Amino acid sequence: MPVISVTLLPGYPADVETRLVARLATAARSVIAASPAGTTVFVNHANTYQRDGNVFSSGGPARLVASDVVKGFLEAMQQRDLDTAQSFLAGGFAMRFPGSAVMHSLAEMIAWARPRYRSVAKDYERFEEVWRENDTVVFCSGTLRGTWNDGRDFSGIRFIDRFEVVDGKITRQDVWNDVAETLAAQA
The missing domain is CATH 3.30.429.10 (Macrophage Migration Inhibitory Factor)
Known part of the structure; x- marks a missing residue:
């Protein structure tokens, strides 16, 4: 005990x-x-x-809750408030989506997504944190919903996002989802 x-x-x-x-x-x-x-x-x-x-005679600063940082970023992205979303990112931020090269800006990510779908939103099932020596890893998972470029709606597509958060800023995002499999099944 x-x-x-x-x-x-x-x-x-x-x-x-x-x-x-x-x-x-x-x-x-x-x-x-x-x-x-x-x-x-x-x-x-x-x-x-x-x-x-x-x-x-006094303690140092407390760290932000990493999951709250990620939730704030994702909410800003969903609202397309790119200035607020950018405020959650550290210098040198890197992100990788399925089939993409490493991207370093939100503009790159939006350009990459444009030929894939007209709009996308996330429904979250869970957020989990892993605390490491110098950062916190946040996993969030759930399903995607939105509109394909041809106007058809979609929903229920699985995703997992992995974020690395250092001192209240997101340094890395990796995304896995079933968008490609869903599109292939519909073709």
């Missing part, structure tokens, strides 16, 4: 502490075969501490 104790300096909002506790418990259970009921995480608070000759 893991018991984890964390000491934080003042200044972190309650939702950040709650997120930290939940993630520490999940991380422990990913390594130790313990039940949620057998996993305990305590948060202690310190007013000040010294490290490397420096005295600290």
Whole structure:
């Protein structure tokens, strides 16, 4: 049964502490075969501490929830608010869609999609996060719906998107979907 104790300096909002506790418990259970009921995480608070000759009395900044960053980006893209969508992307952003070369701008992606469909939207089934050393990977999956270029509507096409988020910005997006298979079946 893991018991984890964390000491934080003042200044972190309650939702950040709650997120930290939940993630520490999940991380422990990913390594130790313990039940949620057998996993305990305590948060202690310190007013000040010294490290490397420096005295600290407040915590550092909290990271954004990576799934929320991705949701904001996807919502802006669906609304075709490209300026807002761009604000979620890091410099050097790269994306790859099925059958495409690596693209580095939203304009490239829109030009790539233009011969495929007139419009597309996503219905989400789930968002999942994987926390790594320097970034968070966010997977979202669900189905696509929209209108083909010939005016016919489509729906129920499976997709999975994989995003890498660093410091609140998306650095990479990889997309997998069944659009090509659906078009081939309709031909």
